[in-house]
Every structure is written in structure tokens, then in C-alpha cells.
Amino acid sequence: MSDFSEIEDKLRKLRPVQPSADLMARIERELSEGRSPDLRSETARHTSTAGVLPRERRFHFNWLSLGLGLAAAAALVLFARIQLERPVKKMPALAAITPAPQLSSPVATAEFVPAGLTQVVYHTRDEGVHFPNNKPMRRVRSHSRETLQWRNPKTGASLRISYPSEEVSLVPVTGQ
Amino acid sequence: MENVATDGNWKNCFSQLAPGLVLFARQWSRSAADAEDIVQEAFVRFWRKQHDIANRGLLYATVRSIALDFLRRDSRRARREATAVSEMDQTVQPMFEIEDESQRAVVAALDLLPGEQREVLVMKIWNDLTFAEIASALEISQNTAASRYRYALAALKKNLPSV
Numbered sequence: 001m002s003d004f005s006e007i008e009d010k011l012r013k014l015r016p017v018q019p020s021a022d023l024m025a026r027i028e029r030e031l032s033e034g035r036s037p038d039l040r041s042e043t044a045r046h047t048s049t050a051g052v053l054p055r056e057r058r059f060h061f062n063w064l065s066l067g068l069g070l071a072a073a074a075a076l077v078l079f080a081r082i083q084l085e086r087p088v089k090k091m092p093a094l095a096a097i098t099p100a101p102q103l104s105s106p107v108a109t110a111e112f113v114p115a116g117l118t119q120v121v122y123h124t125r126d127e128g129v130h131f132p133n134n135k136p137m138r139r140v141r142s143h144s145r146e147t148l149q150w151r152n153p154k155t156g157a158s159l160r161i162s163y164p165s166e167e168v169s170l171v172p173v174t175g176q
Numbered sequence: 177m178e179n180v181a182t183d184g185n186w187k188n189c190f191s192q193l194a195p196g197l198v199l200f201a202r203q204w205s206r207s208a209a210d211a212e213d214i215v216q217e218a219f220v221r222f223w224r225k226q227h228d229i230a231n232r233g234l235l236y237a238t239v240r241s242i243a244l245d246f247l248r249r250d251s252r253r254a255r256r257e258a259t260a261v262s263e264m265d266q267t268v269q270p271m272f273e274i275e276d277e278s279q280r281a282v283v284a285a286l287d288l289l290p291g292e293q294r295e296v297l298v299m300k301i302w303n304d305l306t307f308a309e310i311a312s313a314l315e316i317s318q319n320t321a322a323s324r325y326r327y328a329l330a331a332l333k334k335n336l337p338s339v
Contacts, residue, residue: 004329016199
């Protein structure tokens with residue numbers, strides 16, 4: 001590889017034309033006019049420099065980001081209000097598989113009367129033949145959700161309690 | 177220990193960088209006055225945005241960006257005005273303080289370099305930027321910056337047999 005040190009030396013001996021004194025004056029004017037006294041002292045407090053070269057870091061308030069942020073927050077609040085104020089959808093009526101039970105619950109006062117019991121079996125599993133008491137029995141495990149409902153005929157208010165349940169039943173195996 | 181930067185620090189900084197910055201801006205402007213306008217606008221913009229002055233790549237990128245904008249505006253203006261004076265008749269203002277004929281030959285050889293090589297050379301030789309800073313300012317890789325520098329030196333060496 002050829003050596004370029006000689007041409008580099010020759011280039012470095014070339015001195016760029018000095019800028020006009022007017023440019024320096026313009027820069028000085030810009031620096032002095034560009035800041036109010038308050039801003040100047042504020043900047044001086046937060047500005048650091050390593051030696052000759054000043055190193056400045058200042059927080060810049062970004063109005064565009066603030067505006068976008070506020071708009072997004074307002075939209076979120078508006079959306080949440082709409083969600084809260086939307087009328088509750090009526091659930092499709094479930095088929096009562098049993099007649100309304102006459103429960104003597106503490107809730108079932110004179111004002112609230114039992115309105116129905118719903119039982120939905122959503123999973124059944126045959127766990128095979130077992131021999132409790134030396135008799136062949138098929139064990140069936142089922143999972144269901146039961147819902148009890150009360151209504152107040154005067155006000156139309158209703159109360160509903162729903163809970164999951166698990167039932168294990170033993171079905172006798174009969175040989176035919 | 178950190179010092180507090182004052183307007184005096186900025187002025188001192190500018191006085192150190194100004195010759196190199198103006199030379200850099202001359203790559204895109206026909207006159208020294210235009211180059212000084214470019215440098216003024218770039219430096220003031222850089223200062224107002226409170227950039228870290230140690231980030232010289234960004235400062236030179238700002239000068240370059242404003243110079244290119246200036247060049248586009250200047251070209252449009254020149255077309256609009258359609259003056260009778262051709263560009264060849266305009267006085268070419270020197271970029272360097274030439275002391276002898278050998279330096280004149282070097283400057284003439286510099287003028288023959290492709291723009292992308294010359295700007296790297298100007299940043300490296302007369303502004304003391306590192307290849308990393310040059311790469312940052314020109315948005316190229318360091319290898320590309322180093323290659324352009326070597327190509328420029330090789331071309332100068334070829335065009336200046338006495339060197």
C-alpha cells in the first residue's frame with residue numbers, strides 16, 4: 001500500500017481562508033439576542049462543558065407529544081364512559097329445567113320469591129366400572145352449573161346466584 | 177469537574193471551528209458569503225437546539241443539510257432570473273490562502289476530485305474529524321468514509337507527480 005503521509009502533510013499546510021469578521025459579529029449577535037436574560041441564566045445552570053467545548057443537555061418540552069397524549073387520554077376516558085353507560089344486554093332466557101323450587105332461604109322473604117332453578121350439565125365423564133360392596137357399578141362424574149333465581153314481584157328486581165357443582169354417581173351394571 | 181458553558185464558550189468554540197466549517201460549506205456554494213450564511217444558520221440552529229457541541233458529526237450534518245437546501249434554492253433562483261451573466265464569468269473566490277505555485281497545484285488537483293471524496297477529505301484534513309464522525313455526518317459506514325479518503329489521496333498523488 002502506498003504511503004500518503006507526504007500528500008497529507010502537503011494538504012495540511014494549506015490554510016483555509018479565514019471567515020470574515022462580519023460572520024463572527026453576526027454569530028455573537030445571534031448568541032446574545034437569541035436568549036432572554038432569564039433563559040440565559042437557566043441554560044447556564046444546566047449546561048456543562050468539558051474544557052473549551054460546551055456540552056449542553058436541556059429538557060425540551062414537546063408540545064406535540066403533550067397534545068397527542070392528552071387527546072389519547074381524553075379518548076380513553078370518553079370510551080370508558082360510553083362502556084359504563086351502555087345498557088346491560090338482556091341475557092337470553094335460560095330454560096328452567098325444573099319447576100320453581102319452594103326454598104326456605106333467608107333471602108326468600110315476603111318481597112323476594114323463588115323464580116327458578118337452572119342446571120346446565122356441561123361435562124360428563126364415564127370413569128369405568130368399579131366394585132364398591134362387591135357389586136359392579138359404573139362411576140359417572142359430571143360437572144354442572146346451577147343457578148338459583150328470586151324475583152321481587154313488586155319492584156321487578158331479581159336476584160340470581162350461580163355456582164358450579166360436581167356430581168359423582170354410581171350406576172349399577174346389570175347383565176342382560 | 178464540569179464547567180458552565182456561557183455564550184463566551186460558544187463564541188470561542190465557533191471561532192475555533194469557523195474556518196473549517198466555512199471550507200466545508202464551500203463544497204456546495206459558489207461564494208464565500210453564501211458559505212458564511214450557511215455556517216451561520218447551521219451553527220445558530222445547532223446552538224438553539226442545545227445539541228451537544230462535542231457531537232461534531234451532527235454539527236457537520238447540519239451544515240451539509242442547510243448547504244444542500246441552499247444549493248436547491250440557489251439553483252431555482254438562478255433559473256428564474258435567467259441572467260445574461262454566465263456562471264463562467266463569476267469570480268471564483270479562493271478557498272485557501274495560497275502561498276506558492278505548488279499549493280496552487282494542490283488546490284487545482286483538489287478541484288478535480290469527485291464531490292463525495294472531497295468532502296471526506298475536507299472533514300478529515302481541515303476539520304480533524306474522525307472517520308466515525310465523518311460517517312455519522314454523511315450517514316455512511318466508517319469503511320466507506322475511509323475508502324473515500326484513500327481514493328482521494330490516491331487521486332491527488334496521481335495528479336501531483338511531484339509529491
